[in-house]
Amino acid sequence: MGKVSFNVDAYTARLIGRENISGVRGALFELIKNSYDADASVCILYYSNGKLYLADNGVGMGAEVILNNWMTIGRSTKKENFTSDMGRIQTGAKGIGRFALDRLGDQSTMLTIQKKSTLVWKVDWRDFENSDNITDIKADLDESELSLYQFISENCKNQEMLNLFQSKFDSTGTIFEITELRDSWNDERFISNCIAQLSTLIPETLSDVFKLYFFTDENSIEEAKIQNEIENDYDYKLNFYVDEADKVKVKIHRNEFDFGEEFDKIINEAGFSEKDIDYFQNIPIEIEKEFSEIFKTRKSVENSIGKFSGNIYFSKINSTKKDRAKYYYKEISGRRVLEAFSGVKLYRDNFRVRPYGEPGSSNYDWLLLSSRKQKSPAAISHPTGKWKVSSDQLYGSVFISRLNLSLPDQANREGIIETTEFNLFKNFILEIVSYFENDRQYVFRKLDEYDKKINEAERIQKEIEDKAQKESIRLTEKDSISNETESDHKDNKDQIDLTVKASEAKKVIDQKDSIIRDLEDENKLLRALATTGIVTNTYIHEIKGITHTLNMNVISAYEELVEDGDISSSKESLLRAIDNKESLNSWFEVTLNSIKKDKRTWKKTDLVGLFKNQLTSWEKILIQKGISISFICSEETVNFYCHHFELESIVNNLLTNSFFAFTTPVPRDKKIKITLGIKNENILLSYEDNGPGLPKVFKENPDLILAAMESEKRDENGELIGTGMGMWIIDRTVKDYKGELDLSKNKTEEIGFHMDIIMKRGGRK
Structure with missing residues (x-):
């Protein structure tokens, strides 16, 4: 029969869209990444009366891109040329993100504007259910004279959003109108949950160049702004950076302790070093090493990952009164780390790589911190043990790039392929975390020894109280034994020493x-x-x-x-x-x-x-x-x-x-x-x-x-x-x-x- 051609069933679109992209969040995320890749500075989501809009002020698309790339599954302009005109490393390359529209609703209309063209593209995703071959499915593509503002203003009830549109959307951009939605968008809780999830997808470092908003009919611009507000009321902060030359820079910030007006006294009497004086006063501990040196092994470990960085925070939520006094904790009442921001999250080119650090998922503790702690359950002040941090005490961000070729995404966008390099990557982060753990344990051991020294006052106070009680008993017995002389009492072998040294009593007074x-x-x-x-x-x-x-x-x-x-x-x-x-x-x-x-x-x-x-x-x-x-x-x-x-x-x-x-x-x-x-x-x-x-x-x-x-x-x-x-x-x-x-x-x-x-x-x- 000779050579035969492959064909693609129309159902493939369903596999790529609805069944491959997990949930609304994943679909929105794909479209938002496309906006970022288009060099947009603003991306707006707007839900009103059964319709969902997604708009950006990026470069838009011309007819050639729509016909040759947008309409071709698996083809992307970003495969070879993955740097945008503004220098952004582009987040997409697989040519399937557009099928996120199918996950959101049955019908999609796109208005996209470049400097020389304005085009309207329409598709009904239900057509893929009624056809045999994907090549039988058609979309409408026509020229238009509408502006982005005109397109959105017809159905927009939120004047603040229109004001933002007028000020930020000029001559180019893209807007989608999605109808026949598949989810419960009329439920306020659904939208609130969606916004909360989106806020963790974009790191706090991106807000200067790319702003994301989610509008309904009534909220204001400030209320609509989505931002990742990582809690900065931390006990310890850990910054690390690996450069192109495999040099590693680590900064450890102590922010857990407050010695108050006794600062000099505690530093000296607890045996802290001169450098510690700076470290307790907002000057970070700085460590510079070769990549291989981080692993503390004689065998050389090569960096097959590339350049990456991270910001990790340690924050305790509560503490006992005894520990607050013993370890001089700073005030933390009212502190809380929102669940949405808990966990160590991974970002590629400024966008979340799910599900790492995601509460409720199996990859929340992707660094296996809990398992690590179980193997070494020592208390923080243990004189010989190694204290390890719990997974629920760390949060923050680790940043990689598309240029980290040895850390490729899985096809379904749900994580990174478990390569040898990925295991090396995780182990490196754990080694960096150990620098913080060692420093914290060092401080706590010093303070624990100091506490034992100064809390000798408790022992002396108890001794005073015991002797005072026995003195009271002795006086009572004296009154009841009228025939016994004072000298007899003095000669009594059971006579108790009721004196207390003034120096010891002063320790009690000082503690009070x-x-x-x-x-x-x-x-x-x-x-x-x-x-x-x-x-x-x-x-x-x-x-x-x-x-x-x-x-x-x-x-x-x-x-x-x-x-x-x-x-x-x-x-x-x-x-x-x-x-x-x-x-x-x-x-x-x-x-x-x-x-x-x-x-x-x-x-x-x-x-x-x-x-x-x-x-x-x-x-x-x-x-x-x-x-x-x-x-x-x-x-x-x-x-x-x-x-x-x-x-x-x-x-x-x-x-x-x-x-x-x-x-x-x-x-x-x-x-x-x-x-x-x-x-x-x-x-x-x-x-x-x-x-x-x-x-x-x-x-x-x-x-x-x-x-x-x-x-x-x-x-x-x-x-x-x-x-x-x-x-x-x-x-x-x-x-x-x-x-x-x-x-x-x-x-x-x-x-x-x-x-x-x-x-x-x-x-x-």
Whole structure:
């Protein structure tokens, strides 16, 4: 019969599309990768009324590409030329990603625009079920005069999405309309789950060059933005990089411990090295080695993988009270690593390689960390054992590229072929993880030994308590034995030594003092949080007003541009909206910045710089209300050992009071003056405003305003609206620093509020 030709059954399309691509997420992922490969900077997903749209502002496709590549199964322009015009390493090459459309719905329409052509392509995927041979299936391809905006605007109910479309989509791009959808898109939970899954598919490093949005009819641009927000509240961070010359660079960041004001004492007494001083203060441990050296073997291990890198985080979710005290943990209350971001995930050219690190999958623990820990279950402080991290304590990203030819994708896009190189790759990462494990165990062993040394106080305290109890029993027995003389007692062989060395008793006292200091620090943090609440409550009316004005300006800009065609007026409205946005940012800086973690540790602080930075944020707010603020200091620097948030809370509460006071009409410029200086080896912080001053009831005895729950803030009906806690917080904070408040000037000055704060130079050490 001679040579015969192969043919392809139309059912092949079903195998490639619906049955090969696992789920909605996989289908969307294929199409999103195509957008990235097309050099798009924006990709938009939009669901409305039974229709799903996917649009990008990439380079689009011409007729030649559609006919020769798009319509040919397995053919891709990316096989040989896998670098885009913008230099992106392209993620696709198998020529089957377009069948993801079949997985999503029965019918697909594509509008694609290049600079010289606009084409509409339509296909009904059900045709593949009713034909014998794939060559019998036809798609419609026609020219069009529609723009991308016109195509989407006909059925779009989300004005914010249309605004984004107008600003980001210009002359080229592609948009798909998918109908007769196969999944439950009307279910809000389905969409929420889809968004959560998409957020893990794109690493945080890609957001600068490629933005992904998922719109419904009602959400805003910010709500629609999909971003991978890897939690950065970590205990340890591990960065590694392997370059073209097989050089390995590793950085280990310690972020788990807080020795507070006892830093120097603990470093010295626990036996840490001089280098550790830096490592405990945000300077990373840096390691540079050859690739082969990472494996700690005499046999040379060649790098057959190529260039790759990673960022891995260790984060514990909870800890016992005993361990927090023993190991000086930083505050982690409220910490959580969302399930979607847990696990170590793998990315190729900035896109997820599923299912590595995916919760609920067999490849969640693809590094086999659990098995590794079972083989070495030693506790972290074990003197001889090797502590190993659990799989649920690590998360992060490892980045490879298409150029890593020895790590090829499986045909179904569900992982990497288990080559020898892939096993080498996994083992390399485990070796890198071991550097972190060794460092953490080193620190814990030091602290464990230190704890045994200092907690001799517990033994001594118990001894004191036992002897005190026996003393009590002895005295009771003495009263009951009237015929026995005192000398007989002294000669009694069972007489117990009830004396305790003063040096040992002091150890107990010192430990109790330490516990008290910890409780005091917790109390201070609560005061800082209270200040944030006070400030926010005071300005909530202002924030609401700015938000309303911002919305109105945006609406005006749209109406002036779209309805009236008045570009000039629209621009003015947008500029006002930008001013409103900046105002909101200023409010948020003032209300939220004071509780940042880096402000809740003891450190030597330059008060001049601290107050200047703080007042810069306030100045943006106060100037809008016609209030000027000046800061004067006779010194270049004023060093003070403190918690940042405590000193900032003093100023925040004072400025909040002045802000409220200036709401009362005053026939003068509104001014606030803050002066910082040194007087008689003390720090003097003077505060004054030219507002109406204290009410008469406080004029005679200004110290009354320092009492808790005492407030002058009332509404027009005389109802108390102030918390009465601001001045109390200031008073308590100053007293904690062994300082004094002087309000006496308020008795003699007719106008304004005046306060002098005197604190010992140097602060608390």
